[in-house]
Amino acid sequence: xxxxxxxxxxxxxxxxxxxxxxxxxxxxxxxxxxxxxxxxxxxxxxxxxxxxxxxxxxxxxxxxxxxxxxxxxxxxxxxxxxxxxxxxxxxxxxxxxxxxxxxxxxxxxxxxxxxxxxxxx
Numbered sequence: 392x393x394x395x396x397x398x399x400x401x402x403x404x405x406x407x408x409x410x411x412x413x414x415x416x417x418x419x420x421x422x423x424x425x426x427x428x429x430x431x432x433x434x435x436x437x438x439x440x441x442x443x444x445x446x447x448x449x450x451x452x453x454x455x456x457x458x459x460x461x462x463x464x465x466x467x468x469x470x471x472x473x474x475x476x477x478x479x480x481x482x483x484x485x486x487x488x489x490x491x492x493x494x495x496x497x498x499x500x501x502x503x504x505x506x507x508x509x510x511x512x
Contacts, residue, residue, distance in 0.1 A: 425487050425495050426450045432483055434499045438476060439506050445483070446471035454488045476503035 392400075415422070429447040449455050450468040462470045474483065483499045 423451075424493055425452055425489050427452075427485075427487050427495050427497065429485060429497060432499045432501065435501075436499075437502045437504055439504060441476045441503055441505070443474045443476055443483075443501070444471065445474060445485070447485075449487045451489050452487045453490045456484075456486045458484055476501065478503055478505055 427447065427449050429445065431445045431447075432443060445457065447470060448468045449464065449470065452464060452468055455462045455464055455470050457472050457474070460472075462472050464470050479502065481501050481503065483501060484496065485498075486494060486496045488494050
């Protein structure tokens with residue numbers, strides 16, 4: 392193999408690596424999907440207050456819903472909302488959809504146990 396053939400092979404390999412890297416970069420969203428982090432709620436938790444602030448980040452998300460209600464998403468993927476819990480058992484569902492219509496759903500079962508009100512004179 393002469394020098395010209397070696398250079399040609401090297402250039403071809405480099406070109407192939409560039410094309411492969413570009414393809415992986417373009418398909419990153421399809422390959423890796425949504426990254427979802429939720430704060431403020433724990434599955435199975437018992438709460439004594441009726442207000443629950445739920446926040447999080449959903450990178451690569453196009454839409455976020457909390458119990459079926461759409462939430463606003465900032466450019467960095469963060470969102471937040473406050474729920475009023477009713478006495479007893481509740482299910483909180485967060486659904487995130489990306490631009491390829493892939494979904495990630497997380498459900499949290501929580502229990503709101505109001506503190507007894509005592510009247511003292």
